[in-house]
Amino acid sequence: MKFIAFDVRDDEKTYFLAWERENNIKVTLDSGVLDDQALEKVKGYDGVLALQTRAYPAGMFEFFKKHGIKVLSVRNVGVDNLDLKAAQANQILVTNVPAYSPNAIAEFSVTQLLQLLRQTTIFRQKVAAHDFRWAPYIGEELCSKTVGVIGTGRIGKAAIKIYQGFNAQVIAYDLYPDPKLKSQGIYVPTLADLFQQADVITLHLPATAQDHYLLGEKAFAQMKQGVYIVNTARGALIDTKALLAALKNHRVAGAALDTYENENSIFNHDLRSQPFDDPILAELLVQPNVLITPHIAFYTKPAVENMVLIALNSAKAVCQQGKSDNLVTK
Numbered sequence: 001m002k003f004i005a006f007d008v009r010d011d012e013k014t015y016f017l018a019w020e021r022e023n024n025i026k027v028t029l030d031s032g033v034l035d036d037q038a039l040e041k042v043k044g045y046d047g048v049l050a051l052q053t054r055a056y057p058a059g060m061f062e063f064f065k066k067h068g069i070k071v072l073s074v075r076n077v078g079v080d081n082l083d084l085k086a087a088q089a090n091q092i093l094v095t096n097v098p099a100y101s102p103n104a105i106a107e108f109s110v111t112q113l114l115q116l117l118r119q120t121t122i123f124r125q126k127v128a129a130h131d132f133r134w135a136p137y138i139g140e141e142l143c144s145k146t147v148g149v150i151g152t153g154r155i156g157k158a159a160i161k162i163y164q165g166f167n168a169q170v171i172a173y174d175l176y177p178d179p180k181l182k183s184q185g186i187y188v189p190t191l192a193d194l195f196q197q198a199d200v201i202t203l204h205l206p207a208t209a210q211d212h213y214l215l216g217e218k219a220f221a222q223m224k225q226g227v228y229i230v231n232t233a234r235g236a237l238i239d240t241k242a243l244l245a246a247l248k249n250h251r252v253a254g255a256a257l258d259t260y261e262n263e264n265s266i267f268n269h270d271l272r273s274q275p276f277d278d279p280i281l282a283e284l285l286v287q288p289n290v291l292i293t294p295h296i297a298f299y300t301k302p303a304v305e306n307m308v309l310i311a312l313n314s315a316k317a318v319c320q321q322g323k324s325d326n327l328v329t330k
């Protein structure tokens with residue numbers, strides 16, 4: 001049995017090498033993305049590991065089938081960029097890492113919200129310019145806010161626990177409510193209720209065709225004046241143009257975006273000497289009340305270790321037993 005892993009970063013290598021030694025299974029590490037050109041490289045392997053938010057090559061699963069590859073094991077949770085129907089049609093099993101560290105993402109989203117509430121970006125800029133005055137940048141307190149959590153899976157649950165630790169009032173919405181959370185009475189019946197009641201809206205749901213632009217013009221119009229938005233989930237959940245408009249008319253007081261709908265050619269790239277052509281992002285980047293981070297909520301040592309090891313173990317289980325606890329295809 002042998003595997004090839006794409007998009008491998010230096011910070012993942014130690015975990016790959018340790019697993020390879022322990023399991024005596026060859027894993028070829030490739031730092032490039034799995035795109036059309038890279039597809040040729042998978043020939044001769046039993047399983048492929050990948051991690052990317054951009055689309056995978058069209059026809060990838062047919063190619064895998066033709067070359068005897070049994071499994072695609074992604075080292076992340078989101079599978080919105082994969083054609084799972086094509087995987088099934090070609091009998092390729094796909095696994096993800098459903099819970100590498102819900103806390104990594106939950107902690108990061110709360111961190112970003114706190115920075116928005118205390119306007120730390122502005123203070124950092126002012127202090128760097130030796131302006132040490134306070135006013136008029138007075139802060140808000142999380143304990144007096146109603147936080148609306150959309151999506152109460154593992155990450156949403158971890159976020160709720162943290163927010164409750166801050167004594168914030170938490171309300172939540174999920175198409176599939178969690179029975180334990182339901183007994184706490186935190187669910188509101190509709191998204192509109194959440195929009196109307198929340199001082200903070202934090203997204204913790206996957207991107208599907210149904211929730212594309214979940215937060216768009218209509219949703220922003222229903223929200224409280226001065227609401228804060230946090231998105232560490234997927235860029236496609238927010239109509240960024242509508243968000244910019246809502247920031248300009250002060251419906252939205254601040255936004256922390258770790259994901260962005262057009263992030264693929266920008267986030268995790270060094271563009272210091274290469275200007276990017278994205279006027280919307282360029283405008284967001286200069287807003288003092290917007291925090292942009294390049295999809296790093298997941299990026300902690302425990303999470304990265306889990307992503308690598310769980311993905312490898314899933315690929316091995318599929319090759320040896322034809323199944324894995326982390327299958328996203330049948």
Ligand code: COI
Binds near residue numbers: 051
């Ligand atoms: C995910 O796990 O789906 C993430 O958003 C992390 C990212 C590295 C793809």
